[in-house]
Amino acid sequence: MIKAGIAGATGYTGIELVQLLHRHPQAALHWITSVNSAGKPLSEVHAVPWNYPLITLEEAYARAAEVDVVFLCLPHGQSITAARTFAAAGIAVIDLSADFRLQSAEAYRRWYGLEHTAPELLPSFVYGLCEVNREKLRTARLIAVPGCYPTTVNLGLYPLAKAGWLGDRVIIDSKSGVSGAGRTAKQPYMFVEANENMTPYAIGYRHRHIAEMELVLNGAAPGGACHFTFSPHLLPASRGILSTMYVRAPDGVTETQIRDLYAATYAGEPFIHLLPAGQQATLRHTVHTNRCAISITADDPGDPACRDFIIVATEDNLLKGASGQAVQCMNLAFGLDEIAGLI
Known part of the structure; x- marks a missing residue:
């Protein structure tokens, strides 16, 4: 015990x-x-x-x-x-x-x-993104749990980055439930301010979580550095994060190849939910779970040479984006079943 x-x-x-x-x-x-x-x-x-x-x-x-x-x-x-x-x-x-x-x-x-x-x-300290650093986490005694926004972005884009298909610029539009700001009594997070409203903040190359995106995704890319334009928003919901990411693949890379890449990269991952073509990741796929749901959509499905794709990744910011991922890290570090206490 x-x-x-x-x-x-x-x-x-x-x-x-x-x-x-x-x-x-x-x-x-x-x-x-x-x-x-x-x-x-x-x-x-x-x-x-x-x-x-x-x-x-x-x-x-x-x-x-x-x-x-x-x-x-x-x-x-x-x-x-x-x-x-x-x-x-x-x-x-x-x-x-x-x-x-x-x-x-x-x-x-x-x-x-x-x-x-x-x-x-x-x-x-080992960066605790389990799907990327699993082997390092198995022997870790000091672990840094990733931020909530970067967990969706890094898991959503890691296969492309590792394959060298990410390109030199990615636009990310993310929305987070109010609990992502912590249990604090600041005006923007009060019910009357947040309810029936949606507020962008720290948009562009400003939000501190960009550092973790660069750490993981640029670290995985075989060459070159990607510039991330990041626009986070406060969503009038208690919990959950949805990140919509706009990427341009290299010439000749098809939607089928991208789907095959994601399937191979995340084969056997207990908490990655890859959605089939035609389905979009939503908060309901992941809230109150330790899962990250990912959907892949070609910008112009009628164009066989389409290079622009929209990746959507969702999670529960308090579970896969924080405490659930922390327990997943503990399970790995102490040689337990990775899913223990999380299913």
């Missing part, structure tokens, strides 16, 4: 992890922390039937030896000290923040505007 702790259990990703680990057949929660609700049982903070006591992060440090793995569901910039402390105690760390996703302190400063205070740890 894997003994687990959660730092930051009362946010949206934290409470999802509590629920996943509570029913996991080979894991058990030993402690959970909260900054604002320490001293209370979890049932006073969330509408759940479990009275797990909430403790402070400092108490968790003192009780580090009780667990085999700790999940960090802390805000960006606040996971660094916790990761260093638990790693020094020999505990496996699975970080759901962005603090260890990028490969250098310079990239972290560029995209997050913060100084990284533990750059020596960055090379030790």
Whole structure:
């Protein structure tokens, strides 16, 4: 039985992890922390039937030896000290923040505007995109869970990138449910502001998640770098992400070849749902699951020489985009069945 702790259990990703680990057949929660609700049982903070006591992060440090793995569901910039402390105690760390996703302190400063205070740890973290880094994750002790938007984009485009068929520019239009902003009381995320509305933000080459797209997709491409034009939107829904990606394939590459490429790349993947021709990926394909659904459409199906394709990928931002993927990483790192607790 894997003994687990959660730092930051009362946010949206934290409470999802509590629920996943509570029913996991080979894991058990030993402690959970909260900054604002320490001293209370979890049932006073969330509408759940479990009275797990909430403790402070400092108490968790003192009780580090009780667990085999700790999940960090802390805000960006606040996971660094916790990761260093638990790693020094020999505990496996699975970080759901962005603090260890990028490969250098310079990239972290560029995209997050913060100084990284533990750059020596960055090379030790494995980027937790299971379908791409599965073998590295099997021996990982430090894991950085990918961001929610990049999970749909990277899984949606990885086969094209790896084959060298991605081209030099991709336009991405993504929409996320309000829970993607976290459990925060900022005006744009209030019901009256978000309901019956849809808002673009940080559009163009601005959003910090572009760094992860470049990391995975440009890293997989056999040559050349793709420029990503990314337009995220706040969707009036509680959860879910839908990313629509516009790509141009090389001359001579057909829709059938692209479908065959995706089928071969994702053969046997338990959480990738490739849709047949004529079907489009929707939020309902994936919300409340750990799946990523992908559809492929030729821009002009009547043109046999059509090079323009529309790839749509969807996920639940709190599961495949965060907590579910974190558990999938844990399963791999501890030699468990990859789907344990997720089906």
